[in-house]
Amino acid sequence: MSQPSADYETKPRSWLFGPMAGLTAGALGLLVLLSVFLIQRFDRAATEREEHMVENGFAVLTDELNRVVATQVEWDGAIANLDNRFDPNWADFNIGNYLHVFYGFSHAYVLDPKNRVIYASAAGERADLASYTPFRAAAESLVPHVRARENARPAPGKRPGKNNIEIPSIQASRIALVDGQPFLVSATLVQPDFGVDLPKGPRAPITIAVKPIDQAMLKSFADRYMLHDLAVRHPDAVSSASGQLMLKDRSGQPIAALSWTPQRPGTMLLGQLAVPLILLLVLLAALAGRVIQRGSTIASDLIASEARAKHAAYHDSLTKLANRAYLFDRLYHMLRRVEGPDNALAVLCVDLDRFKEVNDTLGHNAGDALIEAMAERLRQTCTGAACVARLGGDEFVVLLDDCDEATALMLGRRIIKAVTEKVVSEYGQMEVSCSIGVAFIDQPGIEPSEALRWADVAMYRSKQAGGKRVSRFNPEMDLALRHRLQLEAELRQAIGSNQFSMVYQPHFDRRRRLKGYEALLRWEHPERGAISPSVFVPLAEDCGLIMALGEHVLRQVFAETRRWRGVRVAINVSAVQLRSRGFAAQVMRMLAEAGADARSYEIEVTETALLGDEQHCISNIEALKRMGFTIALDDFGTGFSSLNVLQRFSVDKIKIDCSFVAALGCGRGSEALIEAIVNLARGLNMTVVAEGVETEAQWDELVKMGCQQFQGHLLGRPQPAAAVNRALPGLRRANAA
Numbered sequence: 001m002s003q004p005s006a007d008y009e010t011k012p013r014s015w016l017f018g019p020m021a022g023l024t025a026g027a028l029g030l031l032v033l034l035s036v037f038l039i040q041r042f043d044r045a046a047t048e049r050e051e052h053m054v055e056n057g058f059a060v061l062t063d064e065l066n067r068v069v070a071t072q073v074e075w076d077g078a079i080a081n082l083d084n085r086f087d088p089n090w091a092d093f094n095i096g097n098y099l100h101v102f103y104g105f106s107h108a109y110v111l112d113p114k115n116r117v118i119y120a121s122a123a124g125e126r127a128d129l130a131s132y133t134p135f136r137a138a139a140e141s142l143v144p145h146v147r148a149r150e151n152a153r154p155a156p157g158k159r160p161g162k163n164n165i166e167i168p169s170i171q172a173s174r175i176a177l178v179d180g181q182p183f184l185v186s187a188t189l190v191q192p193d194f195g196v197d198l199p200k201g202p203r204a205p206i207t208i209a210v211k212p213i214d215q216a217m218l219k220s221f222a223d224r225y226m227l228h229d230l231a232v233r234h235p236d237a238v239s240s241a242s243g244q245l246m247l248k249d250r251s252g253q254p255i256a257a258l259s260w261t262p263q264r265p266g267t268m269l270l271g272q273l274a275v276p277l278i279l280l281l282v283l284l285a286a287l288a289g290r291v292i293q294r295g296s297t298i299a300s301d302l303i304a305s306e307a308r309a310k311h312a313a314y315h316d317s318l319t320k321l322a323n324r325a326y327l328f329d330r331l332y333h334m335l336r337r338v339e340g341p342d343n344a345l346a347v348l349c350v351d352l353d354r355f356k357e358v359n360d361t362l363g364h365n366a367g368d369a370l371i372e373a374m375a376e377r378l379r380q381t382c383t384g385a386a387c388v389a390r391l392g393g394d395e396f397v398v399l400l401d402d403c404d405e406a407t408a409l410m411l412g413r414r415i416i417k418a419v420t421e422k423v424v425s426e427y428g429q430m431e432v433s434c435s436i437g438v439a440f441i442d443q444p445g446i447e448p449s450e451a452l453r454w455a456d457v458a459m460y461r462s463k464q465a466g467g468k469r470v471s472r473f474n475p476e477m478d479l480a481l482r483h484r485l486q487l488e489a490e491l492r493q494a495i496g497s498n499q500f501s502m503v504y505q506p507h508f509d510r511r512r513r514l515k516g517y518e519a520l521l522r523w524e525h526p527e528r529g530a531i532s533p534s535v536f537v538p539l540a541e542d543c544g545l546i547m548a549l550g551e552h553v554l555r556q557v558f559a560e561t562r563r564w565r566g567v568r569v570a571i572n573v574s575a576v577q578l579r580s581r582g583f584a585a586q587v588m589r590m591l592a593e594a595g596a597d598a599r600s601y602e603i604e605v606t607e608t609a610l611l612g613d614e615q616h617c618i619s620n621i622e623a624l625k626r627m628g629f630t631i632a633l634d635d636f637g638t639g640f641s642s643l644n645v646l647q648r649f650s651v652d653k654i655k656i657d658c659s660f661v662a663a664l665g666c667g668r669g670s671e672a673l674i675e676a677i678v679n680l681a682r683g684l685n686m687t688v689v690a691e692g693v694e695t696e697a698q699w700d701e702l703v704k705m706g707c708q709q710f711q712g713h714l715l716g717r718p719q720p721a722a723a724v725n726r727a728l729p730g731l732r733r734a735n736a737a
């Protein structure tokens with residue numbers, strides 16, 4: 001059975017919390033990655049700056065060393081001792097030893113104008129000329145550059161003795177790898193400064209100075225530029241994470257590399273900020289978590305309350321069945337799908353019989369308990385139904401899709417069986433039945449309201465036929481209902497007009513003496529003619545017009561009959577009037593207005609009007625009796641015939657229904673029934689009246705059985721007040737005789 005879904009119970013937290021938490025974690029992760037990336041970029045830029053600085057620094061260092069060598073060989077003394085004559089001691093002191101001790105040059109050589117090595121020094125000591133061999137190649141690659149520039153310069157001449165003469169140095173240097181060790185090799189032309197001593201020939205000697213690029217040299221360099229772990233390495237052995245400067249030979253090939261641990265300001269900064277940053281991230285994450293949690297709680301509550309509202313909008317609060325709104329919606333969609341008999345649908349309208357009695361007698365709580373129990377039974381019986389809904393009050397609707405007529409009618413019978421089972425609750429035992437109308441829809445284009453109306457019309461037919469049955473809708477029913485609705489509208493209009501009048505039917509005792517009259521209402525419809533009260537009185541009761549109609553009757557009867565002496569006039573009163581609060585007071589007021597005497601009147605009520613514990617009914621009857629009215633129980637034997645009712649209301653008279661009188665002599669046991677009623681009435685000291693006496697045979701029989709009063713066409717037809725007024729004096733005289 002399809003019912004509105006109860007998805008409001010689903011917690012949306014997980015699907016909301018998950019993505020939002022993921023999103024936040026992602027954002028935080030991205031923040032961390034971005035920070036790492038920026039720090040790396042920052043470090044890389046710092047390293048590049050450092051490499052640039054080291055490159056410049058190394059060039060400056062090379063220049064300085066070259067400058068040192070140039071200072072030792074560019075003066076007149078050097079020309080005098082290395083060129084004009086060669087003094088090895090001078091060379092030891094000024095070149096070999098000096099450059100080694102003060103500047104860390106490992107080797108020094110002097111080449112004569114023909115580029116032949118004439119002096120060698122190693123580690124500050126004069127050395128064998130053969131020690132030049134390892135450096136020869138590097139030196140010889142520099143010498144042509146020096147000689148070329150020597151040839152290009154103007155010949156050095158004598159100059160007047162001045163101290164601040166600037167001699168352009170003629171030098172060339174390179175880095176060379178000798179036995180795996182990088183060396184700075186520098187070739188410097190020996191030149192005069194003042195020109196006191198000049199070279200002997202066109203070419204001067206050349207000094208070769210060799211300085212190893214080793215830890216000693218790097219230490220001071222590292223100190224100057226604040227480099228950590230500065231070392232000379234093979235070019236291939238340098239890690240990309242280190243700072244590095246490639247030392248290249250003249251052809252541009254890397255022959256060694258300076259490498260050091262670069263400063264990483266970004267990483268350092270991160271190191272210092274790590275703890276506060278982590279704390280901040282944790283705080284942010286916690287804050288985001290809290291916000292998400294709160295947000296998801298609010299969202300959950302909103303979704304749940306929306307779902308609850310949706311659920312409430314589609315459910316009946318008492319039975320939890322689908323309500324009218326859901327039923328219409330469902331029916332609308334089901335009707336759209338109907339194409340023909342192959343996919344027909346059935347609408348079953350289920351209305352409890354005599355539910356109002358339960359409500360009126362046991363109270364509304366008992367009524368609610370009964371409705372809940374009935375809803376549960378429907379739910380259990382209609383498991384295959386497309387929808388079970390409560391339309392309101394005691395009316396339910398069941399929808400069956402893709403079904404045939406027989407299935408729908410069978411389900412209707414099963415529902416009746418389930419509903420008629422006794423209900424035991426805290427309010428006692430309750431027993432009801434139900435009337436069902438089935439609308440079978442096997443054609444497209446029917447609107448939900450029409451389909452429901454058809455089922456309702458059929459249900460009404462079941463009710464009219466006495467309830468506890470299933471009726472299938474057919475178009476004639478609709479016609480009857482339309483007729484009824486039309487009549488209802490006409491009745492509503494007629495009440496204000498003069499279409500109603502009263503007639504009075506006499507009743508007599510066993511000696512045919514006039515005892516009284518029954519006032520009967522007549523409706524003379526301008527087009528339809530006379531309409532029976534058996535038709536319009538129940539209609540007036542159903543559509544709420546009976547109070548106005550009843551008031552009209554009382555006013556009319558009191559006005560027309562107040563002067564009738566010696567007879568009692570019976571007035572029919574509906575159960576609805578009797579149960580209405582203040583009815584007795586209204587009667588009293590009208591009685592007073594008309595100047596009539598209650599002791600001349602009798603109130604005729606039906607048995608069903610007196611059933612149950614309706615408080616207003618009891619107090620109305622008691623008040624009417626106190627005023628002087630007698631009470632007659634009309635149509636006795638057709639309803640519940642409860643002994644309890646007869647005693648409780650101390651009824652004065654019982655009227656045996658026409659149908660029992662008509663059945664006399666037909667062998668349907670009516671004699672036995674009438675005899676039983678007569679005996680009962682005698683026992684309770686009540687008068688028994690037989691209605692509908694039409695024949696002398698009936699009269700005789702009824703007299704024999706002990707009936708005390710008689711009413712019927714045999715004795716007198718209902719007649720207008722004017723006719724009674726004319727006949728009364730004669731009848732009274734006959735009574736007296």
Ligand code: C2E
Binds near residue numbers: 520537572692693713
């Ligand atoms: P009732 O109170 O049982 O009225 C008796 C009915 O039996 C009347 O029908 C009367 O005309 C009819 N009757 C009397 N003698 C004979 C007879 O020999 N043979 C046959 N076949 N019928 C006979 P009526 O006037 O059509 O009233 C029908 C019912 O309408 C009444 O039944 C009563 O329940 C209701 N009714 C009539 N007038 C009023 C009224 O003013 N107020 C209320 N609330 N109900 C009324």
Ligand code: MG
Binds near residue numbers: 518572604634
């Ligand atoms: Mg009557």
Ligand code: MG
Binds near residue numbers: 634635655657658
């Ligand atoms: Mg009657």
